[in-house]
Amino acid sequence: MNNQTDLLGNALSKDDHELLDLYGRLKALSARTDLPPVATANVKQAMVLLWNACNDLALIAEEPGCD
Numbered sequence: 001m002n003n004q005t006d007l008l009g010n011a012l013s014k015d016d017h018e019l020l021d022l023y024g025r026l027k028a029l030s031a032r033t034d035l036p037p038v039a040t041a042n043v044k045q046a047m048v049l050l051w052n053a054c055n056d057l058a059l060i061a062e063e064p065g066c067d
Contacts, residue, residue: 007058020059023050030066 026047044066051064
């Protein structure tokens, strides 16, 4: 996959790019160690929900990687 196509080779839409951007931002935020535990937990929950959407749309093929 590249930044222009999904896992099936289809061109990414503006919405696809936005979902991937949001997922990436939440993934980076969830990796921080300076947030309060309640914030980290909620960010991880939001990241997993976006991961579900991105995975179902064949935009990514990774595990969210949060415990």
